[in-house]
Amino acid sequence: MQILRIPTQPIPGQKPGTSGLRKKTRVFMQPLYLENFVQSIWNGIGGVAGKVLVVGGDGRFYNEHAVQVILRMAAASGAARVIVGQGGLLSTPAASHLIRKRGADGGVVLSASHNPGGADEDFGIKYNTNNGGPAPEGVTQKIFEASTVLDHLLTLDTSDLPLDQPGTHRLGDMVVEVVDPVADYADLMETLFDFNAIRDYLEAGFTLRFDAMHAVTGPYAVEILERRLGARPGSVRNAVPLPDFGGGHPDPNPVWAKPLVDAMFAPDAPDFAAASDGDGDRNMVLGRGVYVTPSDSLAVLAANAHLAPGYRGGLKGVARSMPTSRAVDRVAEAKGFAAFATPTGWKFFGTLLDAGMATLCGEESAGTGSDHVREKDGLWAVLMWLNILAIRRMPVAAVMADHWAQFGRNYYSRHDYEGIDSAAAEALMTDLRNALPTLAKREAGALTVRAAQDFAYTDPVDGSRTTGQGIEIEFEGGARGVLRLSGTGTEGATLRIYLERFEASDLTQDPQEALAPVITAIEALAGIRARTGRNAPDVIT
Ligand code: G16
DSSP, X not given: OOEEEEEOOOOTTOOOBTTBEEEEHHHHTSTTHHHHHHHHHHHHTTOOTTOEEEEEEOOOTTHHHHHHHHHHHHHHTTOSEEEEEEEEEOOHHHHHHHHHHTTOXXXXXXXXXXXXXXXXXXXXXXXXXXXXXXXXXXXXXXXXXXXXSOOEEEEESOOOOOOSSSEEEEXXXXXXXXXXXXXXXXXXXXXXXXXXXXXXXXXXXXXEEEXXXXXXXXXXXXXXXXXXXXXXXXXXXXXXXXTTGGGSOOOOSTTTTHHHHHHHTSTTOOSEEXXXXXXXXXXXXXXXXXXXXXXXXXXXXXXXXXXSGGGTTOOSEEEEETTSOTHHHHHHHHHTOEXXXXXXXXXXXXXXXXXXXXXXXXXXXXXXXXXXXXXXXXXXXXHHXXXXXXXXXOOHHHHHHHHHHHXXXXXXXXXXXXXXXXXXXXXXXXXXXXXXHHHTTOEETTEEEEEEXXXXXXXXXXXXXXXXXXXXXXXXXXXXXXXXXXXXXXSSEXXXXXXXXXXXXXXXXXHHHHTHHHHHHHXXXXXXXXXXXXXXXXXXX
16 A cells, blocks of 8 residues: 655645634645645644654535544554544544544544535544544644645555445555444443433323434434433434435534424423534433523532532533523532633633633533533433433423522523624624723613623633633623624624523513623624624524
């Protein structure tokens, strides 16, 4: 097998964003685009000679091809072994677990998460380090720098390997181990949660529905929920991963998972429902007649985690991204554990988890997880909820009402303006940033600004500093609005407006109505409608 040395040149724009490099699939399909980035990963991490890597993805269009390219390039650069999920599949949390369990040096995860898949949709690639988590900024910066000076890449002159059955192959001197993508992950879940209690509750008539959205969690959910826990066959819907996710967005929110939400508000709704995204790291949780916001879900999990065997010893701390609601902070304060606010991006939780400073982490963007892996984990969140419900034997709506009665309610919503003109979006943020020194005490609608800042973060473990992470505007009385540009979009800019208001006793308002004064105030300060030419957000979560 001959090693090919292919001359190339830097391709502009190969800069990882919030979670790896995400682009239109056709961008990745350009000659040498994927190969250049893979070689930049190898060069940015100091080479792969002698290393063990985990490789897998969410099964979207181009996944299989990319896995073969990565295998050839890893072998050509001297990697010792690559562990790859059968069929090239691995959910993001399962990849994280496999890296940790097998003591691998790192992994390459192929996904554009909740973005749609297909030749005309989105693709993505990200590197995870040996703790199983997304590479921190220092590493992604080195990968980007490597991409700007690349002049050649190495690959093998060989055909594709069969990946459809577990087994071992050789590619040059490198061993390729094809593994069942589900088994290790499912075993890990059994160590964390009270499967007997959940099984008993299901046997007693508790009903659930899980929508895998034609994405990677289908096989995981069938194995865990139906086979190991005994949920009725068919409880897992859309369980077969498809390259185009059935033509939809595999995004578990009330917009893209509307059929599931509608089913939960119908008279014959099951007791519990959930959905996960393209690569299995996000989750949405619903009860009969109730949608649980990701921020509230994090708070409820933090308040009840001790009911699950894996967390019986209590939590060391909790961490949330800055735009995520402060509901979990109230739990931490009441229960006496530490609470951290980080920039958006799961990579910022890694140091806290590694240092044992946080046990649970979560984000408003439908991600929750714990120190069992170094990624957010959709099915983990579903199982944690099921464990809590099986012990408390209360409907989801009652759990929420009880939580708010105890801790108060942080009304919360995110408004997204998608695909807006990048220059207009940048100008909006720049002008707001420049106005920061003058915002305090300014009246906006019925509210008055108390303080405003451009969020910056110093990692308490490694001291690294990250700036420009979103504009946070606090109002007198405790309401808050945050504006930032998404780092995961692939077309134009996505402006995210995060809105929050705390209520101690008026607990059953409609969130959009409860937040109306904050919405008006942010519009008055930022002029979103005039600058974006939009009258309303595209997505409200
Ligand atoms: C990624 C990151 C998350 C982040 C989310 C949204 O999630 O891992 O930490 O919250 O993107 O980021 P942004 O607001 O910049 O679009 P995923 O599920 O897309 O990998």
